[in-house]
Amino acid sequence: MTTLFNGRPLVEPPVLGGSEHTDYYLINDLLTDDQRSLRKRVRDFMDREVTPIINPYWERAEFPHELVPKLAQLGVAGFQIQGYGCPGMSNLTAGLVVMELARGDLSMSTFTGVHSALAMTSIALLGSEEQKQRFLPAMARLEKIGAFGLTEPFHGTDAVKLEATARRDGDAYVLNGHKRWIGNATFADYVIIWARGDDGHVGGYVVEKGMPGLDAQVITGKTALRCVQNAQISLTDVRVPAENRLAGSHTFRDTEKVLLASRFFVSWEAIGAAIAGYETALAYAKQRHQFGMPLAAFQLVQNRLAQMLADITDMMCMQLRLSQLMDEGKFSMPRVALAKMHYTQRARAILSDARDLLGGNGIVLDYHVARHLCDIEAIDTYEGTDTVQALIVGRDITGYNAFVPVADGH
Numbered sequence: 543m544t545t546l547f548n549g550r551p552l553v554e555p556p557v558l559g560g561s562e563h564t565d566y567y568l569i570n571d572l573l574t575d576d577q578r579s580l581r582k583r584v585r586d587f588m589d590r591e592v593t594p595i596i597n598p599y600w601e602r603a604e605f606p607h608e609l610v611p612k613l614a615q616l617g618v619a620g621f622q623i624q625g626y627g628c629p630g631m632s633n634l635t636a637g638l639v640v641m642e643l644a645r646g647d648l649s650m651s652t653f654t655g656v657h658s659a660l661a662m663t664s665i666a667l668l669g670s671e672e673q674k675q676r677f678l679p680a681m682a683r684l685e686k687i688g689a690f691g692l693t694e695p696f697h698g699t700d701a702v703k704l705e706a707t708a709r710r711d712g713d714a715y716v717l718n719g720h721k722r723w724i725g726n727a728t729f730a731d732y733v734i735i736w737a738r739g740d741d742g743h744v745g746g747y748v749v750e751k752g753m754p755g756l757d758a759q760v761i762t763g764k765t766a767l768r769c770v771q772n773a774q775i776s777l778t779d780v781r782v783p784a785e786n787r788l789a790g791s792h793t794f795r796d797t798e799k800v801l802l803a804s805r806f807f808v809s810w811e812a813i814g815a816a817i818a819g820y821e822t823a824l825a826y827a828k829q830r831h832q833f834g835m836p837l838a839a840f841q842l843v844q845n846r847l848a849q850m851l852a853d854i855t856d857m858m859c860m861q862l863r864l865s866q867l868m869d870e871g872k873f874s875m876p877r878v879a880l881a882k883m884h885y886t887q888r889a890r891a892i893l894s895d896a897r898d899l900l901g902g903n904g905i906v907l908d909y910h911v912a913r914h915l916c917d918i919e920a921i922d923t924y925e926g927t928d929t930v931q932a933l934i935v936g937r938d939i940t941g942y943n944a945f946v947p948v949a950d951g952h
């Protein structure tokens with residue numbers, strides 16, 4: 543149905559959709575039937591259930607709780623985790639799921655990513671058998687929601703220097719400190735808090751909703767991922783039973799194992815957002831007429847669309863290989879960092895260009911690009927900016943650690 547304005551057709555929002563031109567090098571042909579059908583199921587879910595309702599939530603900065611039971615039915619929470627009611631997907635399959643969630647909405651992919659790739663993966667990688675049995679099944683059903691509390695007000699990129707403490711006291715640990723930006727934390731049932739123990743090493747502690755001394759206040763005024771409820775957390779003498787300390791978390795290197803897995807999925811989010819920008823721009827350019835012709839007929843517009851498609855094709859080919867390496871166990875933080883750096887840079891450029899191609903409508907939420915353009919800024923920052931990813935790759939390829947400059951004495 544096309545809206546008429548004085549009897550003439552306007553471009554109808556939403557214009558997101560149409561994948562036939564996006565998979566230019568036929569990556570879908572390399573997938574299994576199961577991967578193709580799951581990818582389509584997630585895409586259909588986002589197009590049918592999320593896209594039509596998400597903008598008012600975004601505008602009000604509210605989380606759409608009504609979507610959680612529907613998301614649970616998709617059965618994707620837990621991503622690559624084996625057993626405990628989790629789907630046990632390959633890295634590629636889980637990545638495709640994240641990409642489709644992100645193509646629809648980056649707040650929903652972030653919610654699912656924080657829950658699955660950060661909170662659940664912390665327990666799966668570092669928890670004891672008893673802890674996995676106790677926490678994971680209800681999280682896989684999305685009956686219990688997880689959060690991941692690493693960043694602090696004074697420690698973002700240098701999270702390794704975190705100041706929160708966990709002091710052993712009888713059969714419990716007593717946690718004190720502050721955390722910032724913690725996604726889902728205002729309503730999460732389990733927040734994995736990373737804190738420094740009596741031995742000076744960082745460990746993970748499952749802090750449960752309602753534990754006295756835990757206070758999580760939502761951060762307001764965000765211009766990105768407005769549906770995600772990011773919290774400023776205060777921990778004041780929170781007594782956490784000793785059996786809630788993740789048994790396999792001994793040093794910050796263990797925390798990094800979780801971050802590696804999770805950063806891989808963040809890189810998929812960037813591809814999903816880029817695809818949303820490209821598909822919207824293409825569909826819009828075909829419908830919108832200026833100078834008596836569709837925008838898509840102009841050479842300069844075609845050049846921009848072709849550049850976007852080249853970037854997406856490049857990312858998909860690169861990501862397919864990275865996923866194989868992940869599945870073969872040949873992963874490393876620099877390999878994942880290269881992907882996160884490259885894709886978020888390209889996604890930001892594509893979404894900015896798509897926004898421009900929609901003209902004034904590009905800043906109207908109904909057309910969806912505006913929301914993705916704002917949201918991609920947070921994807922760029924969380925789990926490390928492109929600068930930080932470049933430093934990780936740079937250290938690997940040169941052998942020089944350029945993270946910590948040496949003061950010259952002035």
Ligand SMILES: Cc1cc2nc3c(=O)[nH]c(=O)nc-3n(C[C@H](O)[C@H](O)[C@H](O)COP(=O)(O)OP(=O)(O)OC[C@H]3O[C@@H](n4cnc5c(N)ncnc54)[C@H](O)[C@@H]3O)c2cc1C
Nearest residue numbers: 690691692693698699723724725920924925926927929945
């Ligand atoms: C929407 C959102 C959701 C988040 N969710 C979570 C969550 O669920 N859990 C959690 O624990 N954290 C979360 N974070 C925190 C996120 O991981 C941090 O914001 C991120 O690591 C950057 O830290 P910072 O914001 O303190 O920036 P800073 O570390 O202060 O960095 C500021 C700037 O300095 C640059 N910089 C820093 N160090 C160097 C260096 N050595 N060389 C050159 N440049 C440098 C950075 O690239 C950046 O441009 C979230 C953040 C956002 C915005």
